[in-house]
Amino acid sequence: MKFIRIILFPIVPIYYIITWLRNWCYDNNLLKSKSYDVPIICVGNLSTGGTGKTPMIEYLIALLQKKNSIATLSRGYKRSTEGFVMADENATATIIGDEPFQFFNKFESITVAVDSDRKHGISQLLKTVVPPNVILLDDAFQHRKVKAGMNILLTSYSNPYFNDFVLPTGNLREPMSGRKRANIVVVTKCKIGIAENEKERIRKRLKLKPHQSVFFSFIEYATIVIGLKSNLELEELPKFTLVTGIANAKPLVEFLVNKGLTFDHIEYPDHHNFRASEIEMLSQRELIITTEKDFMRLSCNESLQDNLYYLPIKLSIDKGDKFNNLVRSFVG
Structure with a gap:
């Protein structure tokens, strides 16, 4: 597999240009993103996976569910169904996907839906009898037809985006410049007790703007x-x-x-x-x-x-109170 990725390196500039150009068109309104009145939080990454999106979604649900009507919207990767599906008593991992099914089983008070077209999925959720007042988009950072009010970008401690290439040689779905769309960047799966000088080194290499907040998280095992x-x-x-x-x-x-x-x-x-x-x-x-x-x-x-x-695992965030306040403030 590594050998194949190496020999495909000449394709990297082509992929880079295509994805960069797509983002440029959205940034300059040549392609349109739709905004919504309801608070929408997007959790995603620049890479192809393994950054801990599921624990982050569950963290946000636990943080917000007491005072809000929450819906999660995922694409339902590798499910047997198509289009918009809302989880009910007949839901299985096969019907809606394993991660949405996990949300559905774990949190009784939320609405869980899947749709590869996030724009269509949001419209369907807002038509329900009791529409949500907060929508969490799972793995939707590259779905730019929707303009989320808050973007939480995840990158793993062991393989941060600044050490990676775009596909097919690397794991990045888009160039590192995509980071500028994030409101919050979370470095995930850190070692417990990571030193302050190491955090500062990572902050510098993330190359973020002053308005972007950075947090470090780690996994706690039961x-x-x-x-x-x-x-x-x-x-x-x-x-x-x-x-x-x-x-x-x-x-x-x-x-x-x-x-x-x-x-x-x-x-x-x-x-x-x-x-x-x-x-x-x-x-x-x-x-x-x-x-x-x-x-x-x-x-x-x-x-x-x-x-x-x-x-079971649980996400813990260093300076979690500050992170929680940012999210709560956005939701309002």
Whole structure:
């Protein structure tokens, strides 16, 4: 894969020019973005994935849900349906996608919808009997037909956008200049206790304007794993199989290794649709630990329900009070 990316390097300038030109047309009103009266917060990134958008969306839901009627709008990657779909009692990960299904299962008071056309999806949400007064757009930083009131741009500590190239050699969906559209930049998946001089070094390399705020976040892992029928203490787990279908499993693997746990790791691509043969193979494992996103897809298989558990995670933000106030102030 790395070799293929290297030999495709001559295509990088072409991709760069096309994406830069598209942004220039939006910036200069040659292509139109639609604004809305309802507060819309877009969570996205410049890269192709693995920056922690799902934990950020959940953080925002938890922050705002007590005083607001919230809707999340995602494209529903790898779902079996098309067009606008709003989650209901019949929703599954197959119908709306694993991440939206995770939101739907975790937060009872919110509306969860999917539509690859965010503009159309917003219009449909605003036509509902009780329309939301806050809409969270998941992974929509490049969907410029919609002009969000607040853009939260995520970039990972291990692979920040200033160390990357655009596709196909790198992982950036658009040039680094796209960062200027962000109101807030969050460096995600940082090491706990990151030093102030390291933060300052990163701030300088992000090359942001004075009006753009920068925050650093890290993932907190739970002390238990959760299944459909029981919970288990993490540190008391016997040898198990770790199953991941996410963009970057390295932080999770490192966490489990540092805990001194013994496990085999079966790694699949992000948003992997598990085949019947793979489910059959996994059903032979005595204990499976997975991510919450993967659990949404795997737990519907009856053969796995007795031995399948997920490890919950939570996003924590350095100087979180300042971040929370910025978001609350925008929502009003």
